[in-house]
Amino acid sequence: MEQLAFFAIPSPCIGVCQSDDRGYCLGCMRSRDERFNWQTFSDAQKYDVIRLCKQRKRRRQLALLKAQQAQLQQQRAEANPELNFDPAPEADLDFGDFSLD
Numbered sequence: 845m846e847q848l849a850f851f852a853i854p855s856p857c858i859g860v861c862q863s864d865d866r867g868y869c870l871g872c873m874r875s876r877d878e879r880f881n882w883q884t885f886s887d888a889q890k891y892d893v894i895r896l897c898k899q900r901k902r903r904r905q906l907a908l909l910k911a912q913q914a915q916l917q918q919q920r921a922e923a924n925p926e927l928n929f930d931p932a933p934e935a936d937l938d939f940g941d942f943s944l945d
Contacts (some may be wrong), residue, residue, distance in 0.1 A: 873897040
């Protein structure tokens with residue numbers, strides 16, 4: 845979505861106006877208050893909101909990546925349990941009588 849060029853700091857809106865479960869816009873990552881009050885913010889406040897939006901987007905992308913990696917690891921373990929080298933949490937290995945002699 846194109847915005848008019850006469851704004852000093854254009855809105856970060858990309859036209860995807862839906863809220864996630866935490867109340868942030870899925871498109872621009874602004875909160876409800878940040879979206880509704882954008883026109884009344886000073887330039888410093890707008891830059892701060894843009895900075896916060898970038899942080900929120902990075903955190904969301906990292907969380908999605910971690911969730912995808914965990915899901916993939918679980919699928920691999922279910923598909924071939926013999927190759928699951930993660931030790932079971934209840935497994936207690938005792939090497940007390942082990943020697944290299």
